[in-house]
Amino acid sequence: MNNKTQSAEKSGHATLENAGRNRQAACDLADLTHEMSAACPDETGALQKISANILPDPLSVMIVGQVKVGKSKFLNGLTGRGGLLPSDVNPLTTVLTHLHFNHTPDRQSGADFHFYNSQEWQALTQPDASEPKQIHEHAEQLVSRAQTRFGNHLPDLLGATHQFNPVTPEVLAQYVSSGQEGAEQYDDLIRAADVCFSTAPFPGAIRFTDTPGVNDPCLIRDKITWAAIGDADYYLVILSAHQAMSRMDESLLKVLKEKGSGRAVIFINRIDELSNCIRDAKLLQRSVQNDITRIFGGAPAAVLCGSAQWAHVAETGEGTDAVREKAEAWVEANPTLKRQFETGLAKGEHSEFYQEEMAVSRYQALVASGIPQLRRFFSKILLTRFADLNTEEQVGEVLEIAERHLSSVRKVTDDTSDVQMDVHVDEVILDEVGICLEEEQALLALQLHEDIDALRGELVAGYGASDPSPSAEIAADPEAEIPLPDELENLRLNFISGIQSVKLDLIAGIQHSKEGLCASFPDFLPLQKTETDSSILRRFSPDARILWREAAAMAQASWTSRLFHRKHTRPSADAVVNELLEAAETALLSHTDIVFRHYLAAISGNLPDEVSKASDNSARILQAETFVNALRELQKNIDINPHKMDQSQ
Incomplete structure (x- = not known):
């Protein structure tokens, strides 16, 4: 491969890399803006204006x-x-x-099904005299069929929209x-x-x-x-x-x-x-x-x-042995398809798509299709289309709105802080609930630490193991980042998968803690009425930027001699994995703390009179802080280019 080709490939990778980061940032920002629009009524206009330009128009x-x-x-x-x-x-x-x-x-x-209005129906069923005779015959058949099906109800349907959710x-x-x-066949x-x-x-x-x-x-x-x-x-x-x-x-x-x-x-x-x-x-x-x-x-x-028949076999599992055999022959006869199929099997994609004994056959039919x-x-x-988006500027604008909103709700709380409030018996219970929540949070932190330790052992043991996921195939995927060496790509996939499992267990633990509280305080209604908001955890994506930092180092020294020489393998593996997991654990603990604080504030918001008002303000502050923190985190991820390589190489 000559220098010109290498330069073109590197430029293409950089474009896709930038587009991938912009896409993730734009999608996260769109979700946050949507949530803020519901929570910040005074800022709805400004948010809607920004929201209209966050994501590219749909490709048609x-x-x-x-x-x-x-x-x-x-x-x-x-x-x-x-x-x-x-x-x-x-x-x-x-x-x-x-x-x-x-x-x-x-x-x-x-789904929305839009009926012709009266004018459109008339134009469709009364074609011009210049139209072919067969058009007029078909129009008459259309009118006759509609009148038979709907009779006097036909005018009521014209211009209507029927909505279904879900649609079958x-x-x-x-x-x-x-x-x-049928009488209700509307096509x-x-x-x-x-x-x-x-x-x-x-x-x-x-x-x-x-x-x-x-x-x-x-x-x-x-x-x-x-x-x-x-x-x-x-x-x-x-x-x-x-x-x-x-x-x-x-x-x-x-x-x-x-x-x-x-x-x-x-x-x-x-x-x-x-x-x-x-x-x-x-x-x-x-x-x-x-x-x-x-x-x-x-x-x-x-x-x-x-x-399309092979795709149907892949999607539904339906199809004869002869159809499957022909798909297999087509894949075997095409080197590109064969390589894609074998790489997908090595990555376990067939098991992700199709959880059954015919998974390999169905995956092969998909590739053949x-x-x-x-x-x-x-x-x-x-x-x-995401490459040219100015997500950094858009995040900055939304962050300004979030900070303005936070200042506003804090001011409301400061203005009411001097109000003398009566002490309710609910406040005493609320203190007890707060103590219980702290205990539950501490137990969840211990469980999280144990889960992270278990994952650490798995990642270190698998670090550098053989995993045939050729970088050429990764580069062919437009959704992938700039290709990592096989060992690091394998580690990245296992790390993300492991943290996803840990995160789901953590969310389930939070819900279990809530259910335990409700059982411990059966007469305290705010517990029963208030749900935990784990959205900040559900949106959490672990930071794997260290892996691209390691890939950059690969351009300066022999990866084999630097990391996989026998006496250096274990310390290097430990260092990489530890840095990944420590950052993930710290972030998960921080997000869990926000969830518990928000839940306690939401419970407090159900208390009566002035206590309720103050507690509601507290809940709004926590929500506003969550928006600001999420946007600052997004801004930080945009500011740092995790894949910047040494241009001298």
Whole structure:
């Protein structure tokens, strides 16, 4: 590898590294801003203004292709929602269906189904005289079917929105698919559907739009799809391996060139149905790429091939032995896929995805499907959109608001501190509760220390152990940081996993302590009514920056001679692991203290009269302090570049 190539790779890693840190900071800041908006009503306007610019706009991807080419089943596989969208032999998607992932903090589940309003319904069902005769016939059929189903209730439905939370495959089939009949089958009346999800295999907000498809026998649905083209960032064109680049496909691509605002990504589906997929799919991929270059006057963003059916096997576990064998043969015949599969097995990804005896087979079907390649393609686009975000400035602005809010609630407390308050019997009990909480917190601290010690032994014992996780594969993952040496990457993964387990045990211990208090003070109602707020612990992410500091040292000295020479192995392992765990334990203890203080203050806030007012102020102070501390921690993480390498190397 020449110096120019190395320099380009290093620059690319630095861009992704910066984007990754910006992404995490932006997501954390978005969550904090959302929480603060509810807790700081006087600052809502300022927070909303900042919130609108924290995260990049969602990446919009429209799925287009001929009808029945397998778009819905493919989209189920791409988003990891096997069986969500209707995709059997009979159902047809008849509605523009927008799937929103990582949408907004306040909307992470459920679905909205928007009916045509009166004007839109009239325009759809009364086409112009210039329209083809078949359009008019289909419009008449649409009106007749709607009147049969809904009768006099039809006007009441027009302009309405039906909302569901959660949304099920059965509900989606009822609203977006023509595959079933019934009095409450609404697909003919639905203009668009919006379905929201909290998580996705993508590092940012993304919206996929499933379309009815072109060349639909129902010309009205065909017309809807053609009209939708023009407002997406990317068009994911699904071609069938049986008839890729037919006349209709060429017509679609030419319209995308003329009307489409984004770039085209081509996915050749159903290669599993080819008689010799290993030979024919590669030839087909090359042929399609040449055709796309001819139509667009340049190479497409990507031309990939695979099988939505293999993705369906991976997601649901359904599929015949013949289907699985073909997926295995496809992976074995492609060195890149084979390396990805073997690396995933070495990392245990198959066990993370699929907890059953067919895990290896299902994981192999996923790799064969082409879905992971496409996910990485869109993930890299999403990640690079974070690279130019000025998160440092945004965190500073939100921190100013948090500090202003903290000063405000402290002033309220100071103004009421001279008020003479009556002593209630509840205050005596509250003192006893406070003592019990201190004891519970001390016990949890001891348990935490024991858990950290146990984890320390595991990490030191596994430090430097063989773990085939090639840095080339890590670098290929757009969500990964700049690659670490294998030993440090193995340690990082084990450290994060171990701390996650310790954190969950700690949260469970806090809840157990609360339940014990309620049993000890059965007549003290504030205990029963008040919940512990462990959100600061749930958001906690351990600091692993020392590992990149060690990686930087690797550029200056031989890693093998410096750390893994026999007489130096144990002290170096102890030093690295101890620094990681000491920082994590200190942070977890600090966060636990905030949770207990907030809980005690919240209990106090349920007391009556002036005591209640003062205690409520105390709870607000603790909450405001939590915001300030979290933002300062976020600011500190942004200010320090943990991956800065020696530029002289």
